[in-house]
Amino acid sequence: xxxxxxxARTGAALSAAAHPAITPRLVVPGSTDTPLGLAxxxxxxxxxxxPHGADPTVLLDTLEAAGLRGRGGAAFPAxxxxxxVAAGQGPRVAVxxxxxxxxxSAKDRWLLTHRPHLVLDGLLLAARTVGADRAIVYLSHPxxxxxxxxxxxELTADGDDRAADVEIRTVEPTYVAGEESAVCRFLSxxxxxxxxxxxxxxxxxxxxxxxxxxxxxxxxxxxxxARHGAAAYRAEGTxxxxxxxxxxxxxxxxxxxxxxxxxxxxxxxxxxxxxxxxADGVHGVLMGGWFGGMLRRDHLATGCCYDTLRAVGxxxxxxxxxxxxxxxxxxxxxAELSAWYARESAAQCGVCVNGTKAIxxxxxxxxxxxxxxxxxxxxARWGQxxxxxxxxxxxxxxxxxxxxxxxxxxxxxxxSP
Numbered sequence: 001x002x003x004x005x006x007x008a009r010t011g012a013a014l015s016a017a018a019h020p021a022i023t024p025r026l027v028v029p030g031s032t033d034t035p036l037g038l039a040x041x042x043x044x045x046x047x048x049x050x051p052h053g054a055d056p057t058v059l060l061d062t063l064e065a066a067g068l069r070g071r072g073g074a075a076f077p078a079x080x081x082x083x084x085v086a087a088g089q090g091p092r093v094a095v096x097x098x099x100x101x102x103x104x105s106a107k108d109r110w111l112l113t114h115r116p117h118l119v120l121d122g123l124l125l126a127a128r129t130v131g132a133d134r135a136i137v138y139l140s141h142p143x144x145x146x147x148x149x150x151x152x153x154e155l156t157a158d159g160d161d162r163a164a165d166v167e168i169r170t171v172e173p174t175y176v177a178g179e180e181s182a183v184c185r186f187l188s189x190x191x192x193x194x195x196x197x198x199x200x201x202x203x204x205x206x207x208x209x210x211x212x213x214x215x216x217x218x219x220x221x222x223x224x225x226a227r228h229g230a231a232a233y234r235a236e237g238t239x240x241x242x243x244x245x246x247x248x249x250x251x252x253x254x255x256x257x258x259x260x261x262x263x264x265x266x267x268x269x270x271x272x273x274x275x276x277x278x279a280d281g282v283h284g285v286l287m288g289g290w291f292g293g294m295l296r297r298d299h300l301a302t303g304c305c306y307d308t309l310r311a312v313g314x315x316x317x318x319x320x321x322x323x324x325x326x327x328x329x330x331x332x333x334x335a336e337l338s339a340w341y342a343r344e345s346a347a348q349c350g351v352c353v354n355g356t357k358a359i360x361x362x363x364x365x366x367x368x369x370x371x372x373x374x375x376x377x378x379x380a381r382w383g384q385x386x387x388x389x390x391x392x393x394x395x396x397x398x399x400x401x402x403x404x405x406x407x408x409x410x411x412x413x414x415x416s417p
Contacts, residue, residue, distance in 0.1 A: 015032075015255070015256075015257035016031075016032050016110050016114065016257060016258040016260075017032065017257065017259055018260040018261075019244075019259060019260060019261040019262060019265075019274055020273070020274075021262065021273075022236055022244060022260070022261070024244075024260050025221075025244055025260065026111065026115065026118070026217075026220055026221075026244070026246060027246075027258070027260040028044065028115075031115055032114070034114070035114050035115070035116060035147055035150070035151070036114065036118075037117075037154065038151075038154045038155065038158060041117040041121075045228070046117050046118055046121045046227075047117070048227065050226040050227045056128065056129040056131070059125065059129050059226055060083055060086070062225060062229065062230050063079040063082065063222060063225060064079035065230035065231075066225045066230035066233040066234060066242065066243070067230075067233075067240075067241075067242040067243070068218070068221055068222060068233070068242075068243065070214070070215055070218045071215045071217035071221070071246070071318070072097060072178070072180075072214075072215030072217075072218065072318065073288065073289070073291065073317045073318050075306050075315070075317075078214070078218055078222060081202065081212065082126065082129060082130055084202035084210075085130040085131075085132070085202045085210045085211065085212040086129065086131055088130075088203070088209075088210025089210070090210070091132075091134075091209050092130055092131050092132040092133070092134075092209055092210045092211065092212070093132050093133075093134045093136065093187075093206040093207075093209050093210070093211040093212070094123060094126045094130060094132040094134070094136070094211075094212045094214070095135075095136045095137075095138050095183060095184075095187065095206070095211060095212065095213045095214065096120075096122070096135075096137045096138065096214060096216050096219055097138050097178060097213050097214060097215050097216065098112050098119075098137060098138060098139045098140075098141075098144055098148075099140045099173065099178035099183070100140075100173075100178065100318075101140075101173060101176070101177055101178040102175070102178070102291070102317070102318040102320060103289045103290045103320070103337075103340065104248060104250055104286065104290065104321075104322050105248050105318045105319070105320040106248045106257075106258055107217060107246035107247065107258045107319060107320075108215065108217060109143070109144055110246070110258045111216055111217055111220055111246065112141075112144040112147055112148060112216055113144055113147045115220065116147045116150070116151035117151050117154075117155075118220045118223055119137075119148075119216045119219055119220050119223075120148070120151055120152070120155070120166065121223040122214075122216075122218075122219025122220050122223035123135050123137065123214075123219050124162055124165075124166070125219075125222060125223055125226055126212055126214060126219060126222065127165075130212050134165075134167065135165055135166045135167070136166070136167045136169055136187060136206075137166060137167070137168050137169070138169050138171065138183055138186075138187065138213075139168065139169070139170050139171070140170060140171050140172065140173035140177065141173065145168060145170055148168055149168060152166055152168075169186075169187060172192070174192065174344060175344045175394070176192070176193060176344065176345075176346045176392065176394060179194045179393075179394070180201050180213035181195040181201060181392065182194045182195075182346075183201075184201050184205035184211055184213065187207075188206050188207050188208075193346045193348060194348070194391045194392035194394075195391060196391045197391070201213050217245075217246055221233075221243065236262040236263070237264055238263060238264040238303075240305060240306070240307050241263040241264060241305040241306050241307070241308075242263065243262075243263060244261060244263065245260070245261060245263055245304075245316075245319050246258055246260055246319055247261055247270060247304070247321060248318075248319060249271060249274070249275040249321055250320070250321075250322045250323070251285075251322035251324060252278060252281075252282050252323040252325030252326075252328070253271050253275040253278050253323045254275065254276025254277050255274075255275050255276030256275065257275075259274040261274060261304070263305055263306075264304065264305055265304055266302060266303050267285060267287075267295075267300050267302055267303075267304060268300030270321065271300075271321075278323055279323070279325050280326075281325055281326035282297060282323050282325055282326075283296060283297050283324055283325075283330075284296040284297050284299075284324045284330070284408065284409075285299070285300070285321050285323055285324060286322040286324065286333075287314045287315060287316070287317065288309075288314065288315045288316055288318060288319075288321075289317050289320045289397075290322075290337050290340075290397060290401065291315065291317045291318075291396070291397040291400060292309065292315040292316065292400065293313070293314055293400040293403065293404030293405070293408075294324075294330065294334070294401065294404045294405050294409070295312065295404070295408060296408045296409060299312060299314075302314075304316055313400075313403070313404060313407065314404070329367075329412070330405060330409040331363065331366045331405075331409075331412050331413075332367045334363045334366075334401060335360075335363040335364050335366070337401055338356070338360040338362075338363045338364075338398060338402075339360050339364070341356045341359065341360065341398040341401070342356040342357050342359075342360040344394070345394060345395075346394065348390075348391055349389075349391050349395075351386070351395065352389075352391075352394060352395045355382065355386050355395050355399070356398045358378075358382065359379065359398050359401070359402050362375045362402075363379075363402075363405075366413065366414075371414055372414055373413070373414045373416040376406055376413040376414065379402040379405065379406050380402070380403065380406045380407075382399055383399050383400065383402040383403025383404070383406065384399075385399075386398070387399045387400070
């Protein structure tokens with residue numbers, strides 16, 4: 001199976017482009033080859049005062065009017081998350097989460113290495129808006145660390161003393177290291193592993209403080225909205241899913257890479273219009289990294305909107321979409337992905353350890369031709385019973401894989417006797 005973790009985790013170059021139908025906001029001219037420098041960023045409005053002025057309430061209202069949702073995977077309304085931290089008591093913390101543990105995703109790494117100033121602008125705005133006295137960039141990949149440090153050095157050399165207020169913290173890359181409670185636990189001196197909730201980070205996060213943990217793309221969009229306003233943001237996308245988003249297209253397509261696209265285009269349109277087209281024989285896609293499960297080719301006509309994808313049992317998640325080609329047989333793909341889930345579990349919750357291993361072993365039997373109709377039925381049952389259990393949502397991804405494989409590819413499974 002051709003996926004993008006190698007692209008996201010190694011030194012491979014990240015190609016990026018904007019959809020031809022939009023005026024780009026994140027993947028702007030000049031940013032696709034080298035990092036956009038401070039002078040170019042200021043020409044675009046980065047770090048400059050916006051129409052919201054100095055009143056944090058105005059920016060929160062602007063984010064609400066824009067309809068910005070988090071780009072880390074959960075798609076939670078950004079203004080609600082920010083308001084929750086702003087309402088907290090005592091010192092607060094704002095964190096730019098750049099630990100891109102999502103499989104097949106490379107968009108956060110691209111953003112950090114090509115537009116670090118836009119991310120920092122969003123982080124500084126967020127810190128001021130929620131009343132945080134600490135601003136932290138949380139990273140794992142060496143080139144993202146280097147790019148952010150260089151951007152902070154540029155700010156310092158330009159006389160902007162806010163750069164001194166930004167900390168960079170690095171963590172070993174794993175999937176669960178990017179979960180927001182794991183971020184807070186690590187930044188408090190512990191391991192990068194999720195904690196039971198409640199309390200949630202907005203209530204008690206880094207060192208017990210109310211903490212905003214925001215994906216770096218979310219912060220980049222927030223910075224753009226602060227300068228251009230809610231109406232301009234809503235000029236792209238749909239009423240329910242406004243704006244543009246970064247997607248990582250990979251697998252059986254001609255031009256894999258990171259693209260800025262308007263929300264609302266169908267899955268098939270994305271591959272045709274920016275991904276160079278699909279290879280012959282593509283039979284389906286993996287959605288949302290791998291956390292949106294499997295969708296067969298019929299769903300290429302499904303719009304990349306939050307509610308539309310949820311209605312078909314999937315999700316946009318981190319915006320990574322992998323096209324499944326002729327060599328990517330459904331059971332073999334599911335066996336490979338479920339083995340990853342079993343390896344990446346934080347191993348803190350028995351239900352997650354046992355559930356991911358059971359799903360892995362079942363798919364392995366089926367892929368080897370030794371499975372039965374009972375295995376199919378077990379997967380379908382686990383797909384319904386395992387979500388929302390454990391300290392974090394990691395098990396939900398494995399359960400979605402089990403449920404979607406059975407629902408989307410029933411012909412791949414042994415029939416009942």
